[in-house]
Amino acid sequence: MILPSIHFAAKQCHNQWRSSLFRTIVVIHKRQLATSGQSKKKSKTQENESLVQSTTNDQIEVATFKEKAQQAAKDTGYSMIVIAGVAALGGLCYLMLRELYSRETPNGIYKEASKMCLANTDVQDALGTPIMVHTTPQIGSMRINNVRAKMFDEKGHRSMALSFYLTGKERTGVVGVKVQKNISNKFVYDYILVQLDRPWRGRNIIRVHQNLDTSNTTPQTIDI
Structure with a gap:
């Protein structure tokens, strides 16, 4: 009578150990899945943030280039106006000096x-x-x-x-x-x-x- 009881108790312990091990494996697997999911979400979020940052940088660079181009055009226009003014003033001064000092007038x-x-x-x-x-x-x-x-x-x-x-x-x-x-x-x-x-x-x-x-x-x- 003693041997069957021991066998039964051992069997019960084995079943409990297997059940506990299974639950542990399931918990670990769930944690791994959760960790993997979080990693994927985090990686995707970082990718989205990188994409957004890259797009923003591209937009800033385009805007900066446009501003520089507009400023360069303005500077060129101002320079042409200044050059034209200087040329007109030089021509006027030449005519005045010629009229004042040239004998052939x-x-x-x-x-x-x-x-x-x-x-x-x-x-x-x-x-x-x-x-x-x-x-x-x-x-x-x-x-x-x-x-x-x-x-x-x-x-x-x-x-x-x-x-x-x-x-x-x-x-x-x-x-x-x-x-x-x-x-x-x-x-x-x-x-x-x-x-x-x-x-x-x-x-x-x-x-x-x-x-x-x-x-x-x-x-x-x-x-x-």
């Missing part, structure tokens, strides 16, 4: 001819010193008129005629000047004449300079 011929008139002894004696030079009939006139000049073509040459005024103690005079371009493209004088308001020594016109080749074309009066 009405203002240049006016300055040169006026010096020749003031240095002429007949003009000094006829008008009386000191002599004032002005471009308008009235001294100190507020009218803006630098030099009265007219450009024209004559016998295939570019010519220019201009006039200005002299005022001395005794008389006044109107100066007529005519110049013509030579083969070197420089102005040469045809004549410089001073027409007096009153005769001096029986003369109404003083010849400051006259080209002998054009003596036949010397005007008897000066067009004012």
Whole structure:
């Protein structure tokens, strides 16, 4: 009777051990499955986060590139405006300086001819010193008129005629000047004449300079 009881007890213990082992294996398996699932979820979440981060970075890079491109276009536009402004200002300065200092302009011929008139002894004696030079009939006139000049073509040459005024103690005079371009493209004088308001020594016109080749074309009066 004792042996069967021992056998039965051993069998019961074995069954309980198997049941406990099975439950342990099941629990471990479940934990492994849970851990594996969590790992997969975590990996998928990280992949999604990486994808989102990569997309965000790409969008930021595209936006940055667009901003840089727009800024570069603006800078280029501003640079072109500045360059155009500088070029226009340079051209204006060139024209002003040329008009002021170049001999081959009405203002240049006016300055040169006026010096020749003031240095002429007949003009000094006829008008009386000191002599004032002005471009308008009235001294100190507020009218803006630098030099009265007219450009024209004559016998295939570019010519220019201009006039200005002299005022001395005794008389006044109107100066007529005519110049013509030579083969070197420089102005040469045809004549410089001073027409007096009153005769001096029986003369109404003083010849400051006259080209002998054009003596036949010397005007008897000066067009004012």
